[in-house]
Amino acid sequence: DVKVTQSSRYLVKRTGEKVFLECVQDMDHENMFWYRQDPGLGLRLIYFSYDVKMKEKGDIPEGYSVSREKKERFSLILESASTNQTSMYLCASSLIEVRGNQPQHFGDGTRLSIL
Amino acid sequence: AQSVAQPEDQVNVAEGNPLTVKCTYSVSGNPYLFWYVQYPNRGLQFLLKYITGDNLVKGSYGFEAEFNKSQTSFHLKKPSALVSDSALYFCAVKTGANNLFFGTGTRLTVIP
Numbered sequence: 001d002v003k004v005t006q007s008s009r010y011l012v013k014r015t016g017e018k019v020f021l022e023c024v025q026d027m028d029h030e031n032m033f034w035y036r037q038d039p040g041l042g043l044r045l046i047y048f049s050y051d052v053k054m055k056e057k058g059d060i061p062e063g064y065s066v067s068r069e070k071k072e073r074f075s076l077i078l079e080s081a082s083t084n085q086t087s088m089y090l091c092a093s094s095l096i097e098v099r100g101n102q103p104q105h106f107g108d109g110t111r112l113s114i115l
Numbered sequence: 116a117q118s119v120a121q122p123e124d125q126v127n128v129a130e131g132n133p134l135t136v137k138c139t140y141s142v143s144g145n146p147y148l149f150w151y152v153q154y155p156n157r158g159l160q161f162l163l164k165y166i167t168g169d170n171l172v173k174g175s176y177g178f179e180a181e182f183n184k185s186q187t188s189f190h191l192k193k194p195s196a197l198v199s200d201s202a203l204y205f206c207a208v209k210t211g212a213n214n215l216f217f218g219t220g221t222r223l224t225v226i227p
Contacts, residue, residue: 042217043205044217058214092159103161109157
């Protein structure tokens with residue numbers, strides 16, 4: 001089974017801090033994704049990466065950046081945390097899309113609180 | 116633009132009864148549709164997908180989904196609900212080459 005591991009289940013940080021969320025997958029997947037999940041809004045894509053050192057903006061990239069130095073690891077960075085970034089963050093990975101039918105595999109999420 | 120809608124925030128069903136969780140979609144071209152489930156304090160788990168072929172798709176845990184092109188719907192179904200099916204369910208549609216657009220989710224509660 002695919003395993004996507006997020007380094008922290010719960011995290012509390014202060015406004016203005018630089019925050020790193022880490023995600024590692026063990027199945028050699030090319031694609032990796034970062035989402036945030038908020039009640040009533042579902043999942044919204046922040047950034048994704050389809051290869052090492054490659055990144056693409058999703059629907060809500062403002063205030064975030066990402067890093068993918070190795071294939072198995074995809075980091076989400078909050079440059080200067082703000083209270084409106086309090087949320088559940090989900091990482092996912094998938095094989096490269098050939099016919100658009102590869103499911104994404106998710107980690108258990110990081111619940112981030114910004115005080 | 117591709118999108119999905121889940122018209123019900125909450126669905127309640129008695130244990131043993133059939134359940135339906137609704138999803139409608141809007142896409143240009145052929146739709147690639149997915150259902151995911153999220154249990155408390157967990158990430159999303161893939162249930163099933165529709166790419167092409169039979170309109171009735173079977174997935175994990177006894178779930179199935181019916182693709183209806185004329186109604187642009189992809190409703191999730193199960194003949195007999197279990198209390199353990201209580202969870203948050205998300206419909207999603209493929210957008211672009213790699214991405215999914217998720218609906219806002221439907222919370223299913225199965226009442227013993």
